[in-house]
Amino acid sequence: MKIPKLFRKTLFGVFFLFGVIGVSTSLLCIYTVDTHLSKEYEANSKGIAKTIADASVNILLNSNLTALQSLIDQFVEIQGVSYIYITSETGEILAHTFVPGIPEEIRAGDATSTTTVERSLPGKGDFIEVGSPILAGVAGAVHIGMDTGLIALKIQRAIGQQIYLICMIFVVGVFAAIWFVNYAAKPVDGVLTFAVELAREQSADGGTSSKLLARNDEAGDLARLFLHFSQVTDVQGTRPQSGSDRGKE
Amino acid sequence: MMPTTRRRVLQYGLTGCLMGLGSTSLGATMSSGVTDSEIVLGMSAAFSGPSRGLGIELFRGASAYFEHVNRNGGVRGRKVVLKIYDDGYQPDPAVKNTLTLMLEDEVFALFGYVGTPTVTRVLPMLKKFQERQIYLFFPFTGAQPQREPPYGAFAFNLRASYRQETAGLVQNFVDIGRRRIAVFYQADAYGRSGWAGVRQALRHYGEQIVGEATYRRGSKFTGVMREQVEILKASRPDAVICIGAYAACAAFLRDAVDLGLQVPIANVSFVGSENLLNLINQGRDDGVRYTAHLVNSQVVPSYHDTSIPAVKQYQELMALYAPSAPQELLTESYTPFSHSFVSLEGFLDAKMMVEILKRLGDRPEKGALEDAVFSITEYDLGIGEAVSFGPERRQGLQKVYYTVVDEDRFVPLYNWQNRFA
Known part of the structure; x- marks a missing residue:
């Protein structure tokens, strides 16, 4: 498809604008999804940790570690929850869901702390770990690791969907822009052809010329102007008459 | 996900049916699960998956005794x-x-459930529906939740607890100078129950667990346990106590020996000793290399010892009725054992259950179950250990036995010093 030279820059401008919109909305989307999901995950995991902490009080005070394990086994089935461990007030891990063993990073950490931390466990992935004290910390603490890989996956999905949508709009937009440019350029093409024919002292196609001269826009004005200049030139005799012109006379 | 909710009703012989039809109808309303001709007990257990051997063998042992009772007049006329x-x-x-x-x-009533993770989830339901007075009898687990408040009041146990089994193992290891004990356990309530038992027992000696490794429930023998072995090896243990099911524990034993972890490896009764041995010996001529360091605790005596009256009866009835695995529940082929610790336990569970049902009289009522159980004191079940129940004693047996493998079978262990020192 031939793009008129006059509109090429405009077309490139449109493409550039599309690019800017696509990239900026994607970046905004990444930021929004990442922030929202991270906050949501953290809030959810804190809620779960608190629920377990509240439910653990009696169990811990009765030293019923079997029931404690049974409790956390149910919560670890929630999507996004990767691991749970419960520590005593001295930091001893009393129940956990790690397989094949408790990672060294967890053992080395401050088990009594309940602040939110980001953990990277070799071979397991990256996690946001939140904690909740049991009985204000005097009975221990619950720690929950949420898989940030899942957040990353959700972000990727959201971005992927956005990029797909933008690409589709871009493709449709490109074809639409070309069609509009061509549509807009058609009268200019007509004026150009009309002017060339006048210059060659050829009689333009009657139907086309009359339609062009009848237009009530810039193209019509330009055609009438060219015709006027042509007639003025003929009257002043500055242009030799062509055979066809003579015939008309 | 394991297949579920497939069922069958077992009818123990025509004799029982005919006998039931002939019994007198009392006309009045009876407890649910009781008719003039039968008493219905409910059982949920593993009949599929890597631990199916436990459910099948427990069922077979119980079936042998119920069959015997039903063919001989049932419980006061009811099969x-x-x-x-x-x-x-x-x-x-x-x-x-x-x-x-x-x-x-x-x-x-509920009878013969298998496993800690299953039973611990079922117990709250018994409390929820406590107005229905449904009790759980003799689950195949030694965990604490069905022995302690708040759910202990809804269950009766026959076997010794994991706490008793692990305490016995720890005591014997410590006695022969093996104080550095590591634990390999199933990552669930069952594993935690055993872990807690070992931890508590070691505290008594001023020691603590030196290393621990876990596996996921449902792991198969074909699975690899090398990571777990490496974790435990790094802790330089004198002995390892396993709290798991036979497939995973056999895989761990195999990999431990292959990787040079040459220390005693103990299992508790739930493991299913014969199934474990079967897997270890599968396609091997050098099985003894793997079982030389193996020691399993049991909650019933050796099924080879026919000097024990209940064992003699068990062997006779297993041979007479040859109870089969519930074919309609099986998803994979299973070859039953002629005898096993698990089926002997099922047999003793059934024997104890029948005695309780007898004590309910001619009109069994759920509301009278607890009193019937508490009426059992110093009862001779035929294994040389008297059974007693009471409001503060919801576990009938207390004794733990220890076995090792000699000539491809589990035999009693009497001298730890000679075997493992």
Whole structure:
């Protein structure tokens, strides 16, 4: 498809604008999804940790570690929850869901702390770990690791969907822009052809010329102007008459 | 996910049916699960999956005794019917099966459940529906929740607890100078129960668990346990106590020996000793290399010892009735053992259950179950250990036995010093 030279820059401008919109909305989307999901995950995991902490009080005070394990086994089935461990007030891990063993990073950490931390466990992935004290910390603490890989996956999905949508709009937009440019350029093409024919002292196609001269826009004005200049030139005799012109006379 | 909620009703012989029809109808309303001709008990256990051997063997042992009772007049004229469901040793199906047994089948009592993760999830339901007075009898687990408040009041146990088994193992290891003890356990309530038992027992000696490794429930023998072995090796243990099911524990034993972890490796009774040995010996000529360091605790005496009256009876009835595995619940082929610790336990569970049902009199009522159980004091079950129950004693037997493998079979261990020092 031939793009008129006059509109090429405009077309490139449109493409550039599309690019800017696509990239900026994607970046905004990444930021929004990442922030929202991270906050949501953290809030959810804190809620779960608190629920377990509240439910653990009696169990811990009765030293019923079997029931404690049974409790956390149910919560670890929630999507996004990767691991749970419960520590005593001295930091001893009393129940956990790690397989094949408790990672060294967890053992080395401050088990009594309940602040939110980001953990990277070799071979397991990256996690946001939140904690909740049991009985204000005097009975221990619950720690929950949420898989940030899942957040990353959700972000990727959201971005992927956005990029797909933008690409589709871009493709449709490109074809639409070309069609509009061509549509807009058609009268200019007509004026150009009309002017060339006048210059060659050829009689333009009657139907086309009359339609062009009848237009009530810039193209019509330009055609009438060219015709006027042509007639003025003929009257002043500055242009030799062509055979066809003579015939008309 | 394991297949669930497939069931069958076991009818123990025509004799029982005919006898039931001939019994007198009392006309008045009876407890659910009891008719003039039968008493229905409900069982949910692993009949599929890697731990199916436990459910099948427990069922076979119980079946042998119920069959015997039904063919000989039943319990005061009523035959004992066992309604069984498969839970694949998974908590959720166990909960669903229990709901069905309680609300739809309306069984008289629950009997012979298998596993800690399943039972610990079922116990709250018994409390929820406590107005129905459904008790759980003799689950195949030594965990604490069904022995302690708040759910202990809804269950009766026959076997010794994991706490007793692990305490015995720890004591024997410490006695021969093996104080650095590591634990390999199933990452669930069962594993935690055993872990807690070992921890508590070691505290008594001023020691603590030197290393621990876990595996996921449902692991198969074909699975690799090398990571777990490496973790435990790094802790330089004198002995390892395993709290698991036979497939995973056999895989661990195999990999431990292959990787040079040459220390005693102990299992508790739930492991299913014969199934474990079967897997270890599968396609091997050098099985002894793997079993030389193996020691398993048991909660019933050796099934080879026919000087014990109940064992003699068990052997006779297993041979006479040759109880089969519930074919309609099986998803994979299973070759039953002629005898096993698990089926002997099922047999003793059934024997104790029948005695309780007898004590309910001619009109069995659920409300009278607790009193019937508490009336059992110093009862001779035929294994040389008297059984007693009471409000503060919801576990009938206390004794733990230890076995090792000699000539491809489990035999009693009497001298730890000679074997493992």
